[in-house]
Amino acid sequence: MGLLGLLFSLNGRINRAQYWLGTIGVSVAVFVLVFVLMLSTGASLANARENPAAAVSAVARLALAIGPILLVSSWCGMALQVKRFHDRGRSGLWVLLPALPMTMLVSTLFHGVATNMSGAEVGAAMQPWLMFLWLINFAFFIDLACLPSKEGPNKYGNPPGAPPSSTPYAPSGAPAGKAAPAAAAASSLLGAQSAMDRAIAERARQPQGPVKAAASAPRTAASPASAAAPSFGRRVTR
Numbered sequence: 001m002g003l004l005g006l007l008f009s010l011n012g013r014i015n016r017a018q019y020w021l022g023t024i025g026v027s028v029a030v031f032v033l034v035f036v037l038m039l040s041t042g043a044s045l046a047n048a049r050e051n052p053a054a055a056v057s058a059v060a061r062l063a064l065a066i067g068p069i070l071l072v073s074s075w076c077g078m079a080l081q082v083k084r085f086h087d088r089g090r091s092g093l094w095v096l097l098p099a100l101p102m103t104m105l106v107s108t109l110f111h112g113v114a115t116n117m118s119g120a121e122v123g124a125a126m127q128p129w130l131m132f133l134w135l136i137n138f139a140f141f142i143d144l145a146c147l148p149s150k151e152g153p154n155k156y157g158n159p160p161g162a163p164p165s166s167t168p169y170a171p172s173g174a175p176a177g178k179a180a181p182a183a184a185a186a187s188s189l190l191g192a193q194s195a196m197d198r199a200i201a202e203r204a205r206q207p208q209g210p211v212k213a214a215a216s217a218p219r220t221a222a223s224p225a226s227a228a229a230p231s232f233g234r235r236v237t238r
Contacts, residue, residue: 001160006083007076013087014080015149015160022080023145030073037065084144086156098140101133 001012006022014022041058082092105126112122149159 006080008079010079010082010092012083012157013149013154013160014083015087016084016145016147018160019080019084019144023077026073026076026080030069033069034066037062081140081144086154087149087160088143088147089150089154089156098133098136101129101136104129105133 001009001014001018005012006014006018007026041062078095081095085092085094108125108129109122111117112125117125151159153159153162
């Protein structure tokens, strides 16, 4: 799998090493880009007292520049997790699980601002959802970054690094005859053709020509030779 497929594609499978390399690579790239952008706006922020408008403009430009970087890095992280879930034999939709506590965190924050809640009250209301989000992230870390790949091909593809296989994937509980209908139909056609060939060969080996009826027909009358033969002890009449 190429670098673009590793970071942006949602199809296929990756192993633990690819997941670690992709995650660390994306994190380092984001850190370097954000650090460079912050250095570029450092001078404007240092002169914030003398020129507040320039400082506000620099912060706005920094936010606009960091936004696309975070979006791209989020997509890369999601693509890595989806392919790793595929490698573990599960659907990539599991990556949407953290969306629930994150949505509740944002909702709680806006509710606290709208109702003039204190900071301590907002923090206390957000605490359960923060714990839930931490538990999900910890489970993802154990499952995706620590546990090995599922052996053999599955419905998401062959194991990472394995050569392409012509054998279609069959679920573990499905009978072998129902795994590939096209292959079963082709096998049936070949079996019928083989049976026809055997029947033709048997027909060719049978003796040709009319069957002698004399050998099998029962004798109903004595032959003339046996009727004319004299019997012992009697005179032959003339």
